[in-house]
Amino acid sequence: MQSNLSSKPSGGPGDKLHVGIIMDGNGRWATRRGLSRVRGHEAGVEAIRRIVEAAPKQGVGTLTLYAFSVDNWRRPRTEVAALMALLRFYLASEVGALVRNGVRLTVIGRRDRLPQGIASAIGKAEDATAQGDVLHLRIAVDYSARDAILNAAARARALGELTRENFSDLVTGETGLRDVDLIIRTSGEKRLSDFLLWEGAYAELHFTDRMWPEFDADDLAEALSSFSRRERRFGGLQPMPLEPAESA
Secondary structure (H helix, E strand, C coil): CCCCCCCCCCCCHHHCEEEEEECCCHHHHHHHCCCCHHHHHHHHHHHHHHHHHHHHHHCEEEEEEEEEEHHHHHCCHHHHHHHHHHHHHHHHHHHHHHHHCCEEEEEECCCCCCCCCHHHHHHHHHHHCCCCCCEEEEEEEEECHHHHHHHHHHHHCCCCCCCHHHHHHHHHCCCCCCCCCEEEECCCCCCCCCCCCCCCCCCEEEECCCCHHHCCHHHHHHHHHHHHHHHHHHCCCCCCCCCCCCCC
16 A cells, blocks of 8 residues: 655655654564564664665655653563563664664663663764654663653753753753644554644544564554545644634
């Protein structure tokens, strides 16, 4: 299936859609096939490669992937260790391909609790890909949207004037990041799970029964096509202006 969003602006990533994906279902995909959960996470990394390659061709300029939440630390120790090993592997093995394909990588979330060496590897990967202008890939690791908002509120006390725009910069850690247009969740679950609560306040939501390791370019195109049809139907999904309250 081809996306019908090929007519999107041809400028930098900020001119195109921002899509967030809750990559859910790795463990269930593996269990149904008699495989270990670790194998499911490995297959999930393969899905990341597919979607990172497909996204720019379908009008996506910013792609935020939910890789590891604050709550994921509660998983079995062996599974957490495997996930951290996969993160380390991804940072070591994918940077060259990201640079060649014009992908800028940033990692959002806490870094102080990650195993030794991973925070340094993240910094090196971010520096190496900093000039990427085709796709901005944001990976959420040890991430909580509530914590991001809380930390932004604490830092906001130092601002002379607080606006939605400068508070948003504090929440996201970036200046002028485009709000999320579409949030996709795989595996059939229908909740946000503390993901992009500020940036996704007006995002369209798309839920699919497909497990993340199965998700491919056609699935992304289907989600974007559904978003595009709804956007045309309602004339753009923009916040409605607040009407002044009537006096009692």
